[in-house]
Amino acid sequence: MKLTVVKNLKSEIYVPLMPEIVWAPVKKPLDEMKIALVTGAGVHLKTDKRFNLAGDPSYRVIPREASGKDLMVSHGGYDNADVNKDINSMFPIDRLKELVQEGFIKEVAELNFGTMGGGGDIETFTNVTGPEIAEKLKEIKVDAVVLTAG
Amino acid sequence: MILQRAIEKIGIPTVLIAALPPVAKQNGAPRVVAPRVPMGANVGEPNNVKMQMGILRDTLKALVEITTPATIVPLDYEYIAKV
Numbered sequence: 055m056k057l058t059v060v061k062n063l064k065s066e067i068y069v070p071l072m073p074e075i076v077w078a079p080v081k082k083p084l085d086e087m088k089i090a091l092v093t094g095a096g097v098h099l100k101t102d103k104r105f106n107l108a109g110d111p112s113y114r115v116i117p118r119e120a121s122g123k124d125l126m127v128s129h130g131g132y133d134n135a136d137v138n139k140d141i142n143s144m145f146p147i148d149r150l151k152e153l154v155q156e157g158f159i160k161e162v163a164e165l166n167f168g169t170m171g172g173g174g175d176i177e178t179f180t181n182v183t184g185p186e187i188a189e190k191l192k193e194i195k196v197d198a199v200v201l202t203a204g
Numbered sequence: 205m206i207l208q209r210a211i212e213k214i215g216i217p218t219v220l221i222a223a224l225p226p227v228a229k230q231n232g233a234p235r236v237v238a239p240r241v242p243m244g245a246n247v248g249e250p251n252n253v254k255m256q257m258g259i260l261r262d263t264l265k266a267l268v269e270i271t272t273p274a275t276i277v278p279l280d281y282e283y284i285a286k287v
Contacts, residue, residue, distance in 0.1 A: 153261065
């Protein structure tokens with residue numbers, strides 16, 4: 055059968071398009087992995103600069119030494135009640151350290167990242183923030199990343 | 205999901221803990237786990253260490269076990285926030 059292509063013809067029915075697949079294979083068992091946490095939930099050190107709640111494509115580094123009590127959230131896009139009670143509900147840094155103690159994973163990454171997610175300046179977030187964070191994670195040889203968002 | 209895709213693209217495997225899994229799927233998240241939680245408590249109830257540990261442990265297991273891109277694994281934990 056020959057396909058007919060008509061320029062500018064669109065389906066009347068909304069057809070959702072998914073972006074192309076990205077896939078990095080897992081290369082080692084969990085107990086040999088260095089794991090990083092990355093979130094779009096607006097998590098940062100209490101001593102660090104708050105996010106601009108109106109939209110902010112920047113990111114904050116959360117060092118491995120930080121515990122849940124050193125962290126806070128500035129994010130205008132969801133109900134902060136639960137994270138204000140316990141940041142581990144969205145950024146499980148204390149739980150991840152407990153998994154290291156158990157020997158379930160090898161270690162927590164030196165650097166973890168907090169952002170406000172892609173709800174604002176999507177272009178900067180996609181072209182600058184995302185690749186920059188990815189590059190930093192690669193530099194410190196992170197084996198896998200757990201994300202919380204959405 | 206933008207972040208997840210950027211990290212995956214550079215060669216690091218990722219898994220997303222999502223409260224809104226259909227949105228994650230639509231945006232091309234490679235690996236997703238979905239406990240039954242409200243947005244803002246994706247890793248479970250505040251101060252419920254047992255639930256949070258369970259979700260995080262199962263998330264990491266899913267990271268290793270998922271072999272097909274865009275897979276969503278439902279996790280059998282439930283937290284309903286009292287608003």
